[in-house]
Amino acid sequence: MNKLPIMFLKNVFFVQAGIGILANVLLLIIHIVTIHQVHRPRPTDITTCHLAFVHIVMLLTTLDILSEDMFKLLNFSNESKCKLVLYVSRVARGLSISTTCLLSIIQVITISPSSFYLSRFKHQLTHYIVIALFSFWCLNLSSSSNMIIYAVAHSNRTNLLNVSKYCSLSSMNSIIMALYLMLMLSQNVFFVGIMLFSSMYMVIFLCSHQRKSEYLHNMSISPRISPAKRATRTVLLVVSFFVIMYCVDIIISSFSAILHKYDQVVLDIQRLVGNVYATVSPLVLISSHKRVIDLLQNVIDMLKILAN
Incomplete structure (x- = not known):
């Protein structure tokens, strides 16, 4: 096997993971500071903090060298x-x-x-968010428990499905496999379906605002981009990007499963694609944060003054 593409993909992955971890750490710090300074933080602040934390964990677990050193210190088999x-x-x-x-x-x-029907949840939205996040943790901790049972280190056995450089999945009972795949598929289809419906609603909202802006422009009134419109654009961009990368990840995962054998290049490409959303989404969310924009603008203005 040619080691050149493997080394190239490995280097790209480390750069990607490094940028993603730094971006998510920065995003987490920004929103923690915002929550600390503002007496009534926005519901999206809590959710964004949770998303950044999850992405940091996700990126760290895919760094083989880091996980190896950590488990050696803990004396894990x-x-x-x-x-x-x-x-x-x-x-x-x-x-x-x-x-x-x-x-x-x-x-x-x-x-x-x-x-609108969902507007009744506005006043206690933070309370419902905490319940939703707790439910998500319970759901994913239970639905992913098969990894504890079927994950094994590489061995000379031939009935293993390789899922990473060092780990494989042992063969499952066909009924258990069918039930597990049905559970995972229905869970993901449910969440992606809600994202698509919410994206359609946000598109309609943005289109109505666009028509209103054109009307104000025709009336010689300078339209201003509202914070709600800016936030909606950002969330719509993040959600749309997730759906696209999720579909690409499904295609590559299916191809990897069909191979049913260890292929370093395919696994590295799958890992790169799987982490694109965790790397790009914090950059999008940071770039739309008003405080970050104001800070960058102040830095640019200061550099212009120093240059003159």
């Missing part, structure tokens, strides 16, 4: 390492999709008029 890393990684990926779905629902509720 290869078998225990495989079970724990795959379990935590699967739980984090499940929390990523469910939290992104929650973020889209929150934005729909926030921008909805008082006549």
Whole structure:
């Protein structure tokens, strides 16, 4: 096997993971500071903090060198390492999709008029968010528990499905496999379906605002981009990007499962694609944060003054 593409993909992955971890840490700090300074933080602040934390965990569990050093210090066996890393990684990926779905629902509720059915949840939205996040943790911790049972370290056995460089999944009973796949598929289809419906609603909201802006422009009134419109654009962009990358990840995962053998290049590509959303989404959310924009603007103005 040619090692050149493997080394190239490995280097790209480490750069990607490094950028993603730093971006998510920065996003987490920004929103923690915002929550600390503001007496009544926005519901999206809590959800964004949770999403950033989940993505940090997800990216850390895919760094083989870091996880190896950590488990050597803890004196974990290869078998225990495989079970724990795959379990935590699967739980984090499940929390990523469910939290992104929650973020889209929150934005729909926030921008909805008082006549809309979901608007009744506006006043106690923070309370419902805490319940939703707790439910997501329970759901993903239980639905991913098969990793603890079936994950094994690489061995000479031939009936294993390789899922990472060092770990495989042992063969399952056909009925258990069918039930597990049905559970995972229905769970993901449910969350992605809600994202698509919420995205349609946000598109309608943005289109109505666009028509209003054109009307104000025709009336010689300077239209201003409202915070709700800016936030809706950001969430819509994040959700749309997630759905696209999720579909690409499904295609590559299906191809990897069909191979049913260890292929380093395919696994590295799958890992790269699976982490694109965790890397890009915090950059999008940071770039739309008003405080960050104001801070960057102040830095640019200061540099201009120093240059002159």
